[in-house]
Amino acid sequence: MVGRILYVSGDVGSGEERYLLDAGTGETGAPQPVPRGQVLDLSQGRLFPPFNLESILARGYWEPFTGDQSILLSLLRQVKQS
Secondary structure, rough: OOEEEEEEEEOOOOOOOEEEEEEEEEEOOOOOOOEEEEEEEEOOOOOOEEHHHHHHHOOOOOEOOOOOOHHHHHHHEEEEEE
């Protein structure tokens, strides 16, 4: 379940940006739930499967998303889920 946009990479509105979405927590058997994220890549037209949020953040340049969260539904309509 996708929650909200947390981070963005690239110029918003360019069609080339990537969004990092809140995907809740994973059940890994660890004592603490592991936060997960999903990358929505507009240039590839894909929504990638949920993955460890900290791992995603470590592998790219991300800025906190401060825009309007209401764009999320429109963004999801533009991509295929992987």
